[in-house]
Amino acid sequence: MNRALRQLFLALVLIFLASPIVVVGGVSLNEKKSLYFPPQGFSLNWYVELFTESAWLIPIENSMIIATLSSLAALSIALPLAYFLWRYRVFYARALFMLGIAPFMLPPVITAIGFLTFWATVGLYGQMVATIVSHAIFFVTLPLVTISLGFESIDREIVEAAETMGADSKAVFRTVVFPMVRSYMVSGYAFCFVLSLNEYIVAYMVSGFTVETLPIKIFNALRYGYTPVMAAVTVFFVLLAALIFGLIGRFGDLPRLMGALAPESRNN
């Protein structure tokens, strides 16, 4: 393809991806409670309101707690499973792996209804713990896939060498295996954290009326009219995602992770 045409095409895609965010960023700077772009006046008050008003602070706190703990739980499920599957290629470990992938393949509303019926039956409907556990299962795919990739990248000869030198399986795990998969664990955790922070439907179905997360708060607030605070929240989310994925891109192997996370390659 013609070089100039290709650059134009790429620029158009970038404009498509960036323009909603640019407008939101501009709107968040309006001086009065209005939604003009370009903004009228300049003020950072909406950002101040976001981090001082309890109406926004409580959802932020809820979302942070849920994202931190559910990603930790997802990691704790994914690590032993990926380790076991790496050591023993047995069918039931593969079946469990497929089970861990499944929540990501189905339309989220289905999983959400599944969780809703479950927590309603168990009697924990509306509790934060229900949201945490649901998110952990819903996003377990991400650490599972990234950590499995980490295990696959370990040269088996190094492991054999350690064993020849007399290390038992615990020592091998602690000194050889764990340090090599650590960065993949961080990536998996980060993916999980960002997605949990942004997740709406599962959190809403499981305990949306009692535990308000940030996306739920935004959606509820939208019904009563738009304010520049919502634009400020959006900017906050975009910056957080860009920061975390930027760090993964800088220190991790994003092209490889992207390749592995794509559902298409999982089917092979």
Added chain:
Amino acid sequence: MIEDKPKGLRVHLPILYPAVMLVVFFVIPFGIMLAVSFFQREPGGFYTTDFSIDNYANLFTMLFGRVLVFSIFISALCAAICVAVGFPFTYFITRMRRKAQVVWLVILVSVLSLSAVIVAFAWSLLLSQTAGISNLFVWLGLMEKPVSWSPGFWALTAGMCYIAFPYTVLVLYPPLSRLDPHLPEAAQTLGASPVTTFFTVVLGSLRSAIVATLIMVFAFTLGTYLIPQILGRPQHWTLSVLITDEAVYHSNLPLAAAMAVFFMVVSLGLVGLTTLIGKSRGPTTQ
């Protein structure tokens, strides 16, 4: 260290906890959902135990049919747009230097991770009267006065494509980066223009990957729930909205469960289809 057959309980200890978690919190919820889809609704509560196929019989109403047809239509449209734009786009980024690739991937993953609430809000602002792009057109002299384009069919299409596009690139990235770079080179050495090479060699050798991607993106957009509520009008609601509505506003959990089971069968069928296509793929993409 790498053994074929693990023996004894002690060896299985690491897998015990993930197995319990996944079975208790994933398999059992789906089992309960399946059971509830046969139960009766209890006004004021969740459900009463029963066995009837009423919920499935009630599924096939005019409204459900209309929503199903619209969901399929809009998802197919978005999948077609995303793949048509995403394929050349992904091809271009896989040919870039690694550093440039990483930058694009960071942008795409960041957009993909954004909550649908945020995407819908951002697009409704972009298409609004006070802050929207129509102001730009007015400024350029293309329009008389700014107008609002949201909610509406095209606002919905734009919003859905916005979240589906990074996903499309993510799905297309592995097969396109695995594509042997010598293949297009060889075609060009033999005299094909870059455009001809793209359409015959690149597109041709990845035909099944494209079909698989179309289905994956279709299934992905079928799951969107928030965007139709914010960027669309009630006639643009999708199956996901209808299911949530039934579960949360009408508190009819059994009917919602029946819908979800129906939806799951459709989705699993689609996933199965992509797997079949993946298996029958030619050697160039492996």
